[in-house]
Amino acid sequence: MTETKDRNIYKKISKEDVLKKLTEIFEEKNVTNKSGDLYPYSYDMTECEPHMPDFIVIPENTLQLIELVKFCNSNLIPIVPYISGNNVGGLTIPENGGILVNFGKKMNKILHVDDNMMYALLEPGVTFGQLKKYLDENYPHLRYSYPFAPPYAGVVGNVLLSGMNNLSCKIGSMGDSINGLEVITADGEIARIGSCFYGKDEAPPDSWWCRYPMPDLMGVFINWQGMTGLVTKCAVQLWFNPPIKKTYLAIVFGLTDVAQVMREVGRTDIIDDISAVSIEVIKMAVELPIPTKFSGEPDFASMFSISAKTKNQFNAKEEILFNEVENLNKQGKNVILVNADEFVKLFNLRVRCYLDLPSVVLPLVEYSGLTWFGSYAPSHKLEELIEKVNKLFNKHNITPFIYMKMMKSGHYAIFRPIMRYNKFKEGEEERYHMLLEEITDVCIDLGCIPYKTPAWMTEKMRKKINPGWINLFEKIKKCMDPNNIFNPGRWNT
């Protein structure tokens, strides 16, 4: 059983009285402090140190949460928000114990889809699979963007942490497409941010259509890993779902050449999504748990998704893509571009897990452990990043698993070396963590900014970040959460 860190968070109130209060707020059936119930919330797939929460509560509405926040704030008890526990950064491991709020069970309603202004208003527990199904059945002309995450992962958690998605080359990070938030601040007050900010009471469902032009208070909550308040509603942008969609697979020879390929194709401004994975990753999807790269095989597979409203528009986009790849080949690159649907059917349909998102991506779930260095990266440094990180994988005799994306037509990139490992094999966590630390050092030195960061990684970042930023960050945190009750420990708070 996971050990509980030595701490004293029940100075002001006894655990028994906390249980009593929680039962009063949420009813007995929605509160637990039994160790068997708490245990699954004490760890995640990563090597981040496990820690038990003291209570789990399952909220049904915002009023309960207001009461909870007020109670925790006056008694200095930590609150950890939780949706499905699929993040790869130990972000919902309650480092200091306290109360874990499981939004995934009951606060998981799609409150409104605005067909006119193309957005969805969600409770925090809505999952990607749920949203996709709902849109497909009720609004097939609208689409959302999906990350490399299983259908049971939460939407709101991912957007608040600026996850990426399968329209990233067009729209950038998920954090960019938030229209509005409803949050409970430390004093128990409800604040609505975005165009929904008019009015004293509930905002009309059709008022969550934009984020600007008022001072952008959303920045106080996005990427803060739940450290500044409890988000209870989130409006996310949807997009027109074009009838024509096609994904091309670029098979790229030459270890670092994929970087230029992604950059140049990104700049064409016609692609919805550009991602690339080490060739070993393609093989991982077909039940080769420790694949090796053979001589003569390409180094990377890159996927380019195109969509269009009409055949003519599609043909024009396709022509631009073909020309770009032809130019790259003339410049000495070796890129083979094929229709992904056609190729995958002959290669192995399992690879569709990379194409049909959201899906359970086999390579990410077949081991008991999963960890990564997920980062926003300067795209002009990708060559150097690939080369150095690949060397590190080889040095540790661990199969290279590099995942990259080109964001917002090439303004920046995502660079994400991933590691799967056997969590329960003696010494494995330490071995993989050592590689991850080395990768982190190299990538931060090259300017990468990790996202969904575990505390040990933010500790490294803090040493590099300018002091002014750190001071401002601390001041905002202190102002928003004077008693440090919101997900304490994140970013070393």
Add this chain to the structure above:
Amino acid sequence: MISIQKGEDLITITLQNILSYRKNDEDFINLVLNWNKKVLIELEGFYPVEVIFDHDEIRFKINDFDKKINLKVKMGIYTFLDLAYGRLNPIKAVLKRKLKIKGLLKIGTLLKFMKIFLKTMKMVASDPNNNYYEFNKETR
């Protein structure tokens, strides 16, 4: 029942996937069983793979090829896809030199290979199902 070696490189994974499609099909078993031939398939830009039909087994080699190969087939990836998806007829492909075959005169071997490989490839390509788990319900 035919046993097919598990592929570990991109080309043998593809060949394994294609040939496995019909591994329980009686016509396919009759074609393959005791055929005992070696065919070298090369996708231009990649690397050659030796496909060994040996009694009730199909195995692959990506180096140390046998000296005696019964048939050598070479094509580009686009020809491979065009043949699979019916956009190109194999005879036209040979005439246009898109499909290069060494051993053309071994008509029996060539025809059997066409039936084993090209026909299966077309069957895989034309199957409307895109869901792995529909084909492989036991692994669901």
